[in-house]
Amino acid sequence: MTEHDHHHAHHHHPHGAVAHAAPPDADAAFDRASQASQPDPGRRVVGVELEARPMRRPIAPGAEFDAWGFNGRIPGPTLEADVGDVLEVRFTNRLPEATTIHWHGLRVPAPMDGTDMVQRPVAPGASLTYRFRLPDAGTFWYHPHMNEAVQIERGLYGPLIVRAGDEPALDGEQILVIDDLKLDSRGDLARFGGFVQWHDGREGDVRLINGAREPELSIAAGQIERWRIVNAASARYVRLSIGGAPFRILGTTGGLLEAPVEARDVLLVPAGRVDLAVGPFEEGEELAIEALPYGRATIKRRKTETFGTLRVGPARPSAAQIPDRLRSIPALADATATPTRTPDFGVKLTLRHGIQFAVNRETHHRDAPVRVGDLQIWDVVNSTMMDHPFHLHGFFFQVLSVNGKAPAWRSWEDVVNLPPKSTTRIAWMPDDRLGGWMYHCHILEHHAQGMMAHFDVVR
Numbered sequence: 001m002t003e004h005d006h007h008h009a010h011h012h013h014p015h016g017a018v019a020h021a022a023p024p025d026a027d028a029a030f031d032r033a034s035q036a037s038q039p040d041p042g043r044r045v046v047g048v049e050l051e052a053r054p055m056r057r058p059i060a061p062g063a064e065f066d067a068w069g070f071n072g073r074i075p076g077p078t079l080e081a082d083v084g085d086v087l088e089v090r091f092t093n094r095l096p097e098a099t100t101i102h103w104h105g106l107r108v109p110a111p112m113d114g115t116d117m118v119q120r121p122v123a124p125g126a127s128l129t130y131r132f133r134l135p136d137a138g139t140f141w142y143h144p145h146m147n148e149a150v151q152i153e154r155g156l157y158g159p160l161i162v163r164a165g166d167e168p169a170l171d172g173e174q175i176l177v178i179d180d181l182k183l184d185s186r187g188d189l190a191r192f193g194g195f196v197q198w199h200d201g202r203e204g205d206v207r208l209i210n211g212a213r214e215p216e217l218s219i220a221a222g223q224i225e226r227w228r229i230v231n232a233a234s235a236r237y238v239r240l241s242i243g244g245a246p247f248r249i250l251g252t253t254g255g256l257l258e259a260p261v262e263a264r265d266v267l268l269v270p271a272g273r274v275d276l277a278v279g280p281f282e283e284g285e286e287l288a289i290e291a292l293p294y295g296r297a298t299i300k301r302r303k304t305e306t307f308g309t310l311r312v313g314p315a316r317p318s319a320a321q322i323p324d325r326l327r328s329i330p331a332l333a334d335a336t337a338t339p340t341r342t343p344d345f346g347v348k349l350t351l352r353h354g355i356q357f358a359v360n361r362e363t364h365h366r367d368a369p370v371r372v373g374d375l376q377i378w379d380v381v382n383s384t385m386m387d388h389p390f391h392l393h394g395f396f397f398q399v400l401s402v403n404g405k406a407p408a409w410r411s412w413e414d415v416v417n418l419p420p421k422s423t424t425r426i427a428w429m430p431d432d433r434l435g436g437w438m439y440h441c442h443i444l445e446h447h448a449q450g451m452m453a454h455f456d457v458v459r
């Protein structure tokens with residue numbers, strides 16, 4: 001344990017200190033899920049090796065610090081496969097502490113979800129092969145699900161792209177993984193801890209796209225590209241703008257929308273993803289890739305901040321075809337449906353820890369089981385004065401309303417923002433993937449405090 005991590009552990013529950021250990025039959029359940037995962041007819045098993053290990057990470061000329069990365073890279077390698085393929089990830093842990101990998105947004109069997117609630121953590125030096133079928137196309141990502149405020153912050157994350165045959169054809173594609181870092185005056189990773197950081201979540205002034213500080217991206221004039229964007233930051237809300245130019249939102253966390261939506265900015269909460277149709281531009285244009293101000297009621301306020309620059313090069317022909325209809329998403333329920341559950345994202349007051357972020361006034365809340373086939377209508381309440389990104393593991397949901405108002409579009413999601421003092425009504429259907437699941441705030445420092453709940457899907 002480093003000095004930084006020790007500081008972190010001293011002031012708050014380290015994530016692993018709370019009793020939600022894997023059940024005694026977890027290893028057997030893991031093996032069964034692995035063997036049961038078969039590719040669809042005509043599809044493949046895509047094998048990859050992932051190793052989490054310490055690395056020196058250059059951040060500016062002459063400045064580098066001790067980071068952690070997958071395969072010596074930040075972000076980790078892009079994992080790519082098609083719907084119906086099986087992904088087989090041979091994972092080795094070379095970190096000084098135990099870890100797991102969570103496949104964020106993927107509807108995997110419960111034992112493969114990569115939390116320490118469903119599996120034995122992978123000890124330093126040990127290996128584990130995750131193996132599961134990919135049921136949905138979209139822009140997903142992978143990251144550890146232990147001590148996240150440290151492990152993800154140090155650089156353990158990567159994009160995971162699942163493709164389908166019937167997607168819109170654009171002229172090109174770029175994957176942008178957004179992150180930020182908080183460095184100290186020596187250019188080293190700043191110490192974890194302190195009230196502001198635990199309240200607001202950790203935000204830094206080093207702004208990264210694909211691990212590079214404020215890089216230059218390029219696009220050919222006249223072309224339209226698909227940009228798959230992942231927000232891997234611990235706590236930062238990114239209200240993304242590309243020089244104020246219009247773009248089309250094609251998809252969100254659970255894949256394509258029903259129809260493209262034209263916008264000039266889009267909000268990416270922590271763990272959020274969007275797929276955009278970007279362009280066409282004119283040769284010589286230069287556009288700032290930036291985050292516009294977003295007030296999430298933190299102690300520290302932020303202004304417009306640059307993440308990178310887009311330069312438009314010489315023109316190339318365009319063959320991009322974006323249909324008016326992308327797919328149809330049948331409504332799971334009407335907005336007037338009666339809620340079956342009302343999880344409360346709020347705070348808990350204790351003498352020992354002061355104010356802690358919690359669910360239903362309990363840190364690491366144990367919620368009641370849900371039954372396969374029983375439609376879930378949840379009124380997710382945010383009773384705090386600040387925003388929280390709600391993430392449900394393993395299942396996509398639809399947002400029915402926010403404070404009684406219908407959302408701008410119907411979509412499948414695994415993350416949604418909970419505005420301050422609000423009620424967000426969602427619908428989701430537990431399918432036949434029995435086992436332990438969880439939902440939590442994806443501001444990593446809030447999650448670590450216990451703003452999370454776990455529950456079982458049962459028959």
Ligand SMILES: [Cu+2]
Pocket residue numbers: 357387388389441442443446447451
């Ligand atoms: Cu939160």
